[in-house]
Amino acid sequence: MLLSVEQFEARHGLLQAVRGVTLHVAAGETLALVGANGAGKTTLLRGIAGAHKASAGRVKFDGTDITALPAYARVPLGIALVPEGRKLFGGMTTQDNLRVAERRGRPGKWNVETVVQAFPQLQPKLTALARNLSGGQQQAVAIGRALMSNPRLLLLDEVSLGLSPVAVEQLYASLRGLMRDGTTIVLVEQDLTRALAVADRVVCMLEGRVVFEGLAAETTREEVLSAYFGVGT
């Protein structure tokens, strides 16, 4: 297993956002994390990246316990998070947003040129300020920025949120390329149909717990939906 999350718990102040989640992700796999708003998906993803502290449980990456490592120390190991809301450095150019992430990464194929090959929509925007890009372009920069560290595990939080259908289509075309190359991906996606289409496996969370887990190919939309709202099980 590339990633093992064991009995993971995390809080927002008094609120317990993630309650004892156990999750395993194999190398090369794409896992979709679905669930209603407030189910704890984002917190779990941030917990894996080290951006949210675990209150209990552990996170193992490639056999090493990384629970105590801060986020910046997980990047060189090969974990990169594309955060919810993109969080670009708006006052910097596209190019600088990418290059600032090359500092602490692993050696590998990703650089500004290969990112632009993977996201051709960025080609004319390299010297534009990130805050002036369209939503789809911004999301492409955010993913490209994460790729610059040559991650072995890419965590994507709601990459299609607020984008036009065309932009979403364009992004997923690029993501499918990454998956073919063998990048391990955990993605949070609101669109169930899309999640089932791109992922190898689907995990559904409800109120901080995992309530459904199954291979995408063997799972119907209805099965996930009933878990989604906590009915049936």
Added chain:
Amino acid sequence: MKVQRWTPQSGVFIAALGAMVLVLAVGPTWFSAGVTDRLSALFVYVILGAMWNALAGYGGLVSVGQQAFFGLGAYAAIRLSHADVPVYLAVALAGLAVGVVSLAIGEVMLRLRGGEFAVGMWVVAELAHLLVNLDPLVQGETGTSLIALNAIAAEARRAYTYWLSLAAMVALLAVLFALLRGRLGTAIQSIRDDERAASSLGVNVLATKRIVFVLAATGCAMAGALWLASAITFQPKAYFSVQWTAYMIFMTLVGGIGTFEGPILGAILFFLVETFFGGRGVWYLVGLGAAALAFSLFLPRGIFGALEQRFALRLLPLGFRVVERTKP
């Protein structure tokens, strides 16, 4: 649910406080001259600490230029006395006069935030100092003195200054207490916690800050005028020194910023430190700075804040507290 403001503890404390003020009021009749003078100084320190705390602890406004009002207060007393206002009346009115001036200063400065307000106030203090120096009566750094005081016997002068300081301290603390307990108190606290949220809840942020700013300016100016009443001589450099703000910050941080009682405790501590170590050069100032630094980093609510939490102290209740929850 049952909510209360006054606790038996605070009732006893207020009664003790009242008794203490009464004892202090008759003080000059039996204190030695030295004790009377030193206590007058203590009252001025309490005023300074409480006023800086009102501004920073309740208004969220850190000023390193409160010496502007301290100096202007002394200057206003000189000017009023020069215009034939009876000398103690001049001292008493000086603070109010500067309070009016501070309305105009606040109009500009209160729109600044954080560091810009902090250093901006220092610039105001420097400018006030330079402008006061231009007055022919003051003659630059040479300064002048409150000559009218010479007509009064030293003994009487000492007692009047003492009473005036005590009265000013009690009055300013009472006004501050009343303000903080009223609707303004809630508004102030909400602004300090989150200015934008307060504004969206309908708190008039600027108007609220203005009240605190003017009160703090008036208080510091009264302190300056009272200091002049003891010292008699007015040398602008001594009154417009940033040292005064350093004292205020020390008293507030060590005593407990954002607590009503803290700066009073801080003033007493400062008074003791100054009394025992003031003669040993400026090392004690190094100590004051270090204490302010350490408290801001490691004990941000000061000594009183820590005690309050540890022993659930409620001496002068500003807020409400739930004593009994209704069972669901």
Added chain:
Amino acid sequence: MIFLNQLLQGVFLGGYYALIACSLSFLFGVMRIVNLAHGSIVVLAAFLLFVLADRFEISPWLALIAVVPAMAALGWLLQRFVLDRALRGGLLVPLLATFGLAIVLDNALFETFGADTRSLSPFIGDLSFDSWSLTDDITVGKMDVLILGSAVAMLGAVSLLLARTRIGRAIRATAEDPGTVELIGIDARAVYGMATALALAMAAVAGAFLAMRATFDPYTGGAQLIFAFEAVAIGGFGSLWGTLWGGIALGVAQNVGASIDPSSFFIAGHVTFLAVLVGRVALGRVAA
């Protein structure tokens, strides 16, 4: 012609203000901290240089090679043990902590060196009084030119560092969003440490020129903070080149003020600063 000379001297004086403001402007740009100990830190560097020159007869220029790294190290410690903690305490704590530090520095310097005013000008040969005469009325001090040149060079170097280098990109990204840089492998605390080290290295250079062009004593820091702050505020918070223009505006205002009435040198500077603030308030644009 005399007026033109006043103007020119104002520009050079402004160069000095810009030089002492570099550090303050940079630190504010990166960490949103107004370092109230800035002036005292500049004076500390001046005293270090003075001791090396006076007791060990080391030329101030040579001494800078030791003092700049020493101040940078001090900057790193300042971030690690004071600013880092202060930043987590909210908006007001960095102001209170750095003000406390200023009181400590000023009075410790006073206890160590006494009230005497010092200067490095005796240690730099003719440079302190040499000048070029452009016309009969206009002379330009060599030191003034050197200071303005240093200010431009320092601001240029920092701008280039920010724009073109890896660490510069990391500093800009951290200034925008210290939380998100952690997600791309950058330790925001380490970046802040480097930025504060750089700021204090700049303060050391400022201290050298403070001590060479004029006299200083342990309590000179407060005024330096005020001038530096005025330069930063007039030029606009967060803008490095703005700081140069702000410094020049301040220097020109003071000299023009003094040419109208000698006693209004500082008054004119402070009034200009407040007028700019009032103007910004009127236009509804206030930073910081």
